[in-house]
Amino acid sequence: MSSFIQIPEDAPFSAEQRVWLGQFLSNLLANAAAGATASAPAGPAVPVTILWGSQTGNSEGLAKKLVKSLKKGNFEPEVFDMGAYDKARLPQEKNLLIITSTYGDGEPPDNAAELYNWILSDAAPRVEGVQFSVLALGDTNYPDFCKCGIDFDVRLEQLGGKRLFKRIDSDVDYDGPFKEWSDGIIGLLAPAGAVTSNGAAATVEQADTGYSKKNPFPSPILTNYNLNGPGDKQTNHLALSLEGSGLSYEVGDALGVFPKNPPSVVDEILAALPFNTKVSVPLPDGGEASLRDALISNYDIGTLNKSLIQKWQARSGSPFLRSLVQADDKKAWDDFCWGRDLIDLVIDHPADFTDAEDFVAVLKKLQPRLYSIASSPNAHPGEVHLCVGIVRYESSGRKRGGICSTFLADRAEGVKPGVFVHVNKAFRLPANGDTPVIMVGPGTGIAPFRAFLEERKVSGAKGGNWLFFGNPHSKTDYLYADELTAFEKDGTLQKLDLAWSRDQKEKVYVQNLMVQQGAELWKWFQDGAAFYVCGDASRMAKDVDAALHTIAEQHGGLSKEDSAAWVAQLKKDKRYLRDVY
Known part of the structure; x- marks a missing residue:
């Protein structure tokens, strides 16, 4: 095996990148020396534990993609849903990789909540022998960008863990950050010989075939x-x-x-820009198009975020933006970004861009x-x-x-x-059609439950179905009224509770009806019912969760602590599933 190659300190790389590159080149040379006919990698396999926290399936998909890559090399990977991970294993892990999203107001995904709360608590053990790395998924349009992953990363270091590779915080377009992270980790962990025959770290994936996110x-x-x-x-x-x-x-x-963005707004932006706009510009995924077409179809002009404003301010003489950036106050950021678009920066805070390519370089890809x-x-x-x-x-x-x-x-x-x-495997109907199903979906949260009811009817599922739906007014906002009535008549829908928040003096929401129906709901839960929630994460979903705790206390006779444990167990048993946003 070749000795470790030292990358000069004045090379244009960070310290971590120099270590990775040195290890990669060492492995590459060792692999070449061993010859392409080597039958098996030398040395014991490297153990790797991957934990994923996911609300909609992205982190789970990346975790499974990483496992496939690791299995091509000399690794022993194990992958766990955070909700199913045995916490007692944590201090004994050798190489711990965490992939997690953040949703709502900086909250962990449902399946990660228990582990997240435990690891941030005083009950968490020391983990001196554990090497770790975190890939955090998020969206820069939200103020608590990647908070869950950041918290895991900081806490593991506080508990004595050693950071194997830097944490990478990924925006919604996560393919590039995932590749950088997985390549970096494999480069550091791979023993000599644990590379592919072409000398590249084993992260090659088959090209997408057919229609997909990359080819809609x-x-x-x-x-x-x-x-x-x-x-x-x-x-x-x-x-x-x-x-x-x-x-x-x-x-x-x-x-x-x-x-696609509104052409009228794009034209207004173009008219206000101080450079030649009748030119072509590079597109986020390669290729080029006219600036107008690119702004309509490829770049985000509808949201402002901290990152964009920082880049804009660097090119603008706006005293207001300068003070906003320098103060770095969360409430000030939120207040300014809410209800404003790119057009507001262009008109109210002009910036000095050299040309159209320089201009689109500060914009995010339209997602x-x-x-x-x-x-x-x-x-x-x-x-x-x-x-x-x-x-x-x-x-x-x-x-x-x-x-x-x-x-x-x-x-x-x-x-x-x-x-x-x-694909969202975290929001599936019970495999057993005899299982009762309770659905809470106010407003457009009705969407997946219309699908659930159609599927339960077509499949002949015998389990009971109970829907809680709500909106402001019964006369104008009763979505799919005829269909729900028909589901009641043909026996598909056994119970339907409707909350019209503005039809009377006191506002009534789905969570209020849940508490009113608490005794019957508790009975359904005792009969094995699965519970589903779809809709607003910041208010409705939290209120519905609180209603569940209340029902457990009032009708199950549980203490606050025991009701919390009961709700946590529902989640662990995949009987409490949420599609919230």
């Missing part, structure tokens, strides 16, 4: 209409064709939709939006249905709207939106 299917819109009655509120039901796509889905999955699928593939072969709340509002003197929702409502006629299926 252009889906014709078959149906597109407003489910609400007269008034300002608009919720569209869409049916899209999947014929010829080869795409398939299960109830509980989501559909990714690639939106697809995920919508819970509102149909069963067995009830609607060749189609996928969505229930989309159309977001419209006015702020800072401008009429604005959600980029994707207004695209689907106002700008999608004659257009075939690019779509892909996002």
